[in-house]
Amino acid sequence: MCNHNHSLPTNNRQGLREHTRRQVPVMMDDRMETKLLRHEEEEEGDLKQRIWDESKKIWRVALPSIISRVSAFGTIVVTQSFIGHVSETDLAGYALVQSLSVRFINGILLGMSSATETLCGQSFGAGQHHMMGIHLQRSWIVDLITLTILLPILIFGTQIFKLVGEEESIANSGGYISLLFIPFVYNWIFSLTIQMYLQAQLKNMIIAWLAAFQFAFHISLSLVFVYKLNLGVSGAMLALLMSSWFVVIGEFIYIFGGWCPNSWKGFTVAAFKDLLPTVKLSVSSGVMLCLELWYYALLVLLAGYMPNAEVAISAFSICLNxxxxxxxxxxxxxxxxxxxxxxxxxxxxxxxxxxSIKVLLGTSALIGGFFFVLCLLFRKNLSYLFTNDERVADTVSDLSLLLSLSVLLNGVYPVLSGVAIGAGMQGAVAIVNLVCFYLIGIPLGALLGYLTSLGVKGIWIGMIGGVLTQTITLVYMIWRTDWDDEVKKASERLSRFYLNSDENSEQTSN
Structure with missing residues (x-):
């Protein structure tokens, strides 16, 4: 009988084995490749979904905040526009007050208020909702005392401007406008802190509606007071005052009316307890933001020492605004x-x-790029919104490229500052701001502005140098941060400030 096992030649059997060994790995490789491709597609789809979900969370906070801030600041810019069409001297005086005194005070209050942003945001994340109302009341106490201490800056505006060497006519106009700003700045005690309190619990859409209405209301009031009643500078400032307090009254109605039941439990004497830790965090926040905002104010002051100061201040202020x-x-x-x-x-x-940090930076940078192009396109036309003076318009046109670069940088470094506030790292950022702005930016701007033929452009180049250095430093700092360690620090901070709901029995009103 034949042995069928040996019917196939030896060399054929070996060839079959070799063929099989070659085919199996190929089939396995195909399966592995298919699985990897499917996994990559799933990961890509999952990443897209994660970016979309995170973007929705970001815009839920950012959009109302953008509308409210653009509208609120828009009222100040609109006021400048109305005053600019009344008098060139008053335009320079308003620019001086708004860029120096008001920005100085706003910087301190915004910085002090950002402690509310840190504490309310972390309390909401930890589910300690009742603490948010206490943090809000503590911030009112701290800000009220702070602003009252700062009032002499507005009361003695004329003397301060003359002391720093501004022209007498501009100093006198600025001193008068400073006094008119006093009732206006007190709205910041409430408007800044309430916005941070509401956005921490994702309820700041109400502020967007109020601010949008405020902007339209302000334009209408300004037209009536300045052109119909011929009240001039006083009319423009009265419109600013009335429209700003309209928002605060609306915010009070929203909070006290029961739309924040979990976080607002009424006024309580608990707000007066443990004020010192709040003050410490507020001061570090204040220093961080003040060093940033004062930086621009000091650059306006440098512009005031240029030949033809009225034109220099007006043009610089228009670009800065x-x-x-x-x-x-x-x-x-x-x-x-x-x-x-x-x-x-x-x-x-x-x-x-x-x-979240990655998605935030990407989104904000894209928006900065859009406005970079927009500023380049409009160039000289920007100035005619504020003045009819051709000298000012020409100076603004010369600054347009530098303005565009500043707008582009706005898409990055503010987000990094927001990350620092959310994590409670204000102290470290304050040191960064001090070095980058005051040891690099201002000396560079003064050097280029006064010792070269660049003039106002040199000052702005110095400003960009400081901002660029700060941006690079913050990127490195955030990149090197151990976020697991920051989680532990946040937990310790919340434990330090925590009060049980039962301890709020000493409420005086609801």
């Missing part, structure tokens, strides 16, 4: 960054913090 108005959009992302970082730290989720 345009930059600041676009910066209000960036501040919306500052608020979103603060809320998202603070909420996730309060929840103890370090990975979510890192992912």
């Amino acid at each position: 345009t930059n600041s108005w676009e910066f209000m959009i960036s501040l919306g992302f500052v608020g979103a960054a603060c809320v998202r970082v603070a909420n996730e730290l309060g929840r103890g989720n370090a990975k979510a913090v890192k992912f």
Whole structure:
């Protein structure tokens, strides 16, 4: 009988085995490749979904904040526009007050109030909702005392401007306008802190509606007071005062009317307890933001020493206000960054913090790029919104490229500041701001402005140098941050400030 096992030649059997060995790995490789491709597609789809979900969370905070900040700052810019068409001297005086005194005070109050942003955001993330109302009341106490201490800056405006060497006519106009700003600045005690309190719990859409109405209301009032009643500068300032307090009254109605039942339990003497830790965090926040805002104010002061100071101040202020108005959009992302970082730290989720930062930076940078192009396109036309003076318009046109670069940087560094506020790292950022702005930016601006033929452009180049250095430093600092460690710090901070709901029995009103 034949042995069928040997019917196939030996060399054929070996060839079959070799063929099989070659085919199996190929089939396995195909399966592995298919699985990997499917996994990559799932990961890509999952990443897109995560970005979309995070973007929705960001815009839920950022959009109302942008609308409210753009509208609120818009009232100041509109007031400048109306005053500019009344008198060139008063335009320079208003620019001086708004860029120096008011920005100085706003910087301190905004910084002091950002402690509310840190504490309310982390309390909401940790589920300590009742603490948010106490943090809000503590911030009112701290800000009220702070602003009252700062009042001499507005009361003695004329003397201060003359002391720093401004022209007498501009100093006198600025001193008068400073007095008219006093009732206006007191609205910041409430408007700044309430916005941070509401956005921490994702309820700031009401502020967007109030601010949008305020902007339209303000324009209408300004037209009536300045052109119909011929009240001039006083009419423009009266319109600013009335429209700003309209928002505060609306915010009070919303909070006290029961729309924040979990976080507002009524006025309580508990707000007066443990004020010192709040003050410490507020001061570090204040120093951080003040060093940033005062930086621009000091550059306006440098412009005031240029030949033909009236034109230099007006042009610089127009560009600065345009930059600041676009910066209000960036501040919306500052608020979103603060809320998202603070909420996730309060929840103890370090990975979510890192992912949120990436999405925030990408979105804000794209918007900065859009406005960069917009500023380049409009150039000289910007100035005619504020003045009919051709000399000012020409100077603004010369600054347009530098203005565009500043707008582009606005898409990055404010978000990094918001991340720092959300994490409670204000002290470290304050040191960064001090070095980058005051040891690099201002000396560079003064050097280029006074020792070269660049003039006002040299001052602005110095400003960009300081901002660029700060941006690079903050990127490195955030990149090197151990977010797991920041979660522990947030937990310790919340424990230090925590009061049980039962301890709020000493409420005086609801």
